[in-house]
Amino acid sequence: MRLTLGISPCPNDTFIFDALANGALDTGGLELEVFHEDVETLNEWAVEGRLDLSKVSYGVVPRVATEYAVLEAGGAVGRGVGPLLVARPDAGPFRPEAATVAVPGRHTTANLLLSLAYPSARARRFMVFSDIERAVLAREVDAGVLIHEGRFTYEAKGLARVEDLGAFWERETGAPIPLGGILGRRRLGAELLRRVDALVRASLERARARPGHLSAYVRRHAQEMDESVMRRHVDLYVNEFSLGLGAGGRRAVEALLRVAARDEPGLALPREGVFLGP
Secondary structure (H helix, E strand, C coil), X not given: CEEEEEECCCHHHHHHHHHHHCCCCCCCCCEEEEEECCHHHHHXXXXXXXXXXXXXXXXXXXXXXXXEEECCCCCEEEXXXXXXXXXCCCCCCCCCCCCEEEECCCCCHHHHHHHHHCCCCCEEEEXXXXXXXXXXXXXXXXXXXXXXXXXXXXXXXXXXXXXXXXXXXXXXXXXXXXXXXXXEEXXXXXXXXXXXXXXXXXXXXXXXXXXXXXXXXXXXHCCCCCHHHHHHHHHHHCCHHHHCCHHHHHHHHHHHHHHHHHHCCCCCCCCCCCECCC
16 A cells, blocks of 8 residues: 655654655555655645645644544654744844744744744744745844754854743643644544554654664755754654653643634634544
């Protein structure tokens, strides 16, 4: 059976999915056609229902939960991993009601967290995450929300932090930050999705069995090629929640979905919930 899978080219995703994407696991006859796209493209594809399996921002889950279920393994949830709001050092005090803010996609968790921390920041420009640092430095926008490797590179590029949106979330909720997770198409059936979930976990376990190792697959797809940044990226975003959400991870996702419901009250979740059943 052939399934389509979408993941980002970021080191945490390629690290987790390396063995599964490159034929290093016995999949029992499952074949994967893998697409590497930025997370907002994957969010939009999920809304369109294009792929069988996909990494997405948890912020898009309410829009797609009738079609897709959230799997346990492969996601990015944690503490100290949230998006950063940055600006030029000479920009003066941040005035959210007057600022134009670059955001890495309408459906991203980063956009939801910006709404939670600065509800009056309504002038937003949505762009690919890797363009945001440049846009802020070029004065095309007043501030920007950085995700992925931008968290490690903004100071060296001459930007200053305005707010750690993840830390704001943790202070407000006490929960870890649910950034992104893996979705599976519900019509594939719970049994097949549980097989996929187990394969994702096995792929990650295989990668973790070689601590400190970055494969050619991870290096080839990384946006930021500096090896220290790639290693910090994997160390920060890949953790025990990546092996399985567990009760704590699911509670964090549910907390984020409540924020999403306040942001767009017309969204309704399926009666059976958003997660893959037992």
